[in-house]
Amino acid sequence: MTTIETTNALRLLQAADEFCAGLGGEFSAVHGISVNEFLMLLHLDRAASNRLPRVDLGKRMHVSASTITRMAAPMEKTGLLAKESDARDARLSFVVITQTGKQKLSEVFATFEKRAQYLFDDRCSTEELEQLSALLRRIAPKALGTLTA
Amino acid sequence: MTTIETTNALRLLQAADEFCAGLGGEFSAVHGISVNEFLMLLHLDRAASNRLPRVDLGKRMHVSASTITRMAAPMEKTGLLAKESDARDARLSFVVITQTGKQKLSEVFATFEKRAQYLFDDRCSTEELEQLSALLRRIAPKALGTLTA
DNA sequence: GCAAAAAACTTGCATACGCAAGCATTATGA
DNA sequence: TCATAATGCTTGCGTATGCAAGTTTTTTGC
Known part of the structure; x- marks a missing residue:
């Protein structure tokens, strides 16, 4: 006998996995970007001053600090991101989203919205969508990193 | 302006990611298994005759066939899985979950249930859990690979 | 004020994964 | 029937990621 909580957790994982798989394919083909890179841009865009310390960013994305370092490097080369330092604490190295990065994000976000629309299309009423949202x-995520305010 | 569908898709991804991160940590520490290995055991346990062709298994898990080959190999060594062939079609190579694998799965599943319980605990009423489930x-996933019948 | 601990970041190494190529087997169609 | 295509699987190679160690800078405790 499995509980309703267990069933919901399994469905949550499977639904997210399925959505993510389709998303990754289109992101890669259309925008030349990964889902994680998209999420990185999104986190930075939502953050105060459009920037975050590398450790914070990693926690929000559930990846290690080294992954942030290595993911950000090529995106800095292509101008999507920039690096900033803190005058008060020389250890900190902020990752900042540039105007170019914001432009890119808006393009990718449009694809995301299209996919999100399709995910629920004809499957849920407006009322049900509100229920699900709540x-x-x-x-x-409770404290940090809520992408949806 | 972002739609409710977009918000829901983002929350779906973040909720699953958060849950998955915590799950992976405990699975690794307590059971010495990854989330994907757990899902593999679960898919096989749910499948007819407790077995699946490698390609099918990959589609259900959203991973490539080569990943199945490489993930299954060590689990066959430790006796969690076994290999079976088809008399009619010599191309097929089934992955089968053994009794040992089922035993392991039940242990890991208990941890999963505990985490699922904690995820919703004091956050949702029984009625809301049913709504979410629906x-x-x-x-x-529509056709193949629904883990929750 | 200083030594020790902690924090932020980067780099080396090991692992996990996808893609493309290759092999073996089965299905297709003329 | 037989050549061609398709299918299932595995392996080589490149990329992505985590962990642990090392560096630099800041904080803490005495």
Whole structure:
């Protein structure tokens, strides 16, 4: 006998995995970007001053600090991101999203929205969408990194 | 202006990611297994005759066939899985979950259930859990690989 | 004020994964 | 029937990622 909580957790994982797989394919083909790179741009765009210390960014994305270092490097080369330092604390190295990065993000975000639309299209009423929104809100990240305010 | 569908998709990704991160940590520490290995055992346990062709298994898990080959190999060595061939089609190579694998799965599944319980605990009423279940059911994988019947 | 601990970041190494190529087997169609 | 295509699987190679160690800078405790 499995509980309703278990069933929901399994469905949550499978639904996200399925959506993510389709998303990754289109992102890669159309925009030449990965889902994680998209999420990185999004986190930075939502952050105060459009920037975050590398450690913070890693925590929000559930990846290690070294991954941030290595993911950001090529994106700095292509001008999507920039690096900034803190006058008060020389250890900190901020990752900043540039105007170019914001432009790119808006393009990729359009694809995301299209996919999101398709995910729920003809499957949920407006009322159900609101219900789902409220429920997911409760089990999403609590303190840091909430992408949906 | 972002739509409710977009918000829901973002929350879905973040909630799953958060849950998955915590799960992976405990699975690794307590059971010495990855989330994907757990899902592999689960898919096989749910499948007819407790076995699946490697290609099918890959599609259900959203990973490539080569990943299945490489993931299954060590699990065959440790006796969690076994290999079977088809008399009719010599190309097929089934992955089968053994009794040992089922035993392991039940242990890991207990941890999964505990985490699932904690995820929703004190956050959702029984009625809301049922609502969520119905909504997630609609956006979960359609044809193959539904882990939740 | 200083030594020790902590924090932020980077780099070396090991692992996990996808893609493309290759092999073996089966299905297709003329 | 037989050549061609398709399918299932594995392997080589490149990329992505985590962990642990090392460096630099800041904080803490005495």
